[in-house]
Amino acid sequence: MKLIYNVNVYYDELHSVRNGAVAFEEKVIRIVKPDEVEQWKKKADELIDGLGYDLLPGYIDVHVHGGYGYDFLEEPEKCLEAFSENALREGCTAYLASLVCASQEKLINAMRKYTDLKQQGAKCLGIHMEGPFINPEQKAVMDPENIRLPDPEEFRAMISASNGNIRTMTIAPEMNGAMELIEYGTKNGVNMMLGHSNATSQQAIKAQEIGAFGITHLYNAMSQHSHRDPGLVTAALLDDSLVCELICDGFHVAPDVIRATIKHIGKRIALITDASLMRGLPDGDYVFSTYEVHKEGIKAQVKTTGRIAGSVVGMDDVCRNVCVFTDCSLNDIVRMASMNPAMIAGCQSSKGRLKKGYDADMILLDENMNVMSTYVSGKCLYMKKS
DSSP: OEEEEEEEEEOSSSOEEEEEEEEESSEEEEEEOGGGHHHHHHHOSEEEEOTTOEEEEOEEEEEEOEETTEETTTSHHHHHHHHHHHGGGGTEEEEEEEEOOOOHHHHHHHHGGGSSOOOSSSEEEEEEEEOSSSOGGGOTTSOGGGOOOOOHHHHHHHHHHTTTOEEEEEEOTTSTTHHHHHHHHHHTTOEEEEOSBOOBHHHHHHHHHTTOOEESSTTTTBOOBOSSSBBHHHHHHHOSSOEEEEEOSSSSSOHHHHHHHHHHHGGGEEEEOOBOTTTTSOSEEEEETTEEEEEETTEEEETTTOOBOOBOOOHHHHHHHHHHHSOOOHHHHHIIIIIHHHHHHTOTTTSSSOOTTEEOOEEEEOTTOOEEEEEETTEEEEEOOO
């Protein structure tokens, strides 16, 4: 049994303690009260001095397309290895591999690579299908040739090829056949997310009533909150159950809008990166989702149109940004970067909190929210060099 002590522990969205400790093996076995630390030190096989840092559950990125030169669709095995290793320094302990729209054959071939997820480092929890059943009018940087109407047979083949590892799917509820697919996916363990859509608010609310779980990258590639033409954003504000992804790189969504969103629906926000293979690479020209994209600083844009092409930031960046843009606390960060993403990924009974019986996926942050150490299943897999 290991004991990490001299830490400020942020258990969940409500509870924290100064100068606390956590005892763990492969599971978090007990939250140690400050007055029990000395007796737990005597029981521990290994003592870890947390140096007064903040201890949080690991970040979970449920919408990311790759990084460090690799894409989860194009090179699944290489991307899993590179991402799982490099994401640790950004505090990401688990993630969903997001796949863009592609032909059915290409998607099936990629999904077969995700049937046995045993990579080292940050854990891949499964697949997020971003399409292909979306509205071409809100395609963003999806290849229009690979966007198609909802097809139950295709969907069933995807689930089978992935060995049941599709955790979420982004779908446009207004498309013909989408409601039936939302209902089917929900009954078969896939959290159906609304996005890349021109849905009216009422169409989105109907989708929620039959099982839709949340909204993909709120504000981006969707119908907006217009006073005479209420869309998907309106539904996000109206419906108290939809969990909403939000990209907080300071480019996809303006800081004032982030501030207003957190103020009104912060309890339902899940922070994501939506990062591409350009994450962790130098500025320059790259190919993403068949488009030529130029990366400069925090921006990635299609060269011919200037359209935003995913992000290039890590979970540590988006969490720091939210705290700069708003008055969020670290308990709020736990909710938005760990607990709500765990619900989207369907692992809320084992990840997302520091709680007895939960996986010992934890991060140590300094006073500037820099990641100092990352633990996955109780093992320290990253420690920042001094």
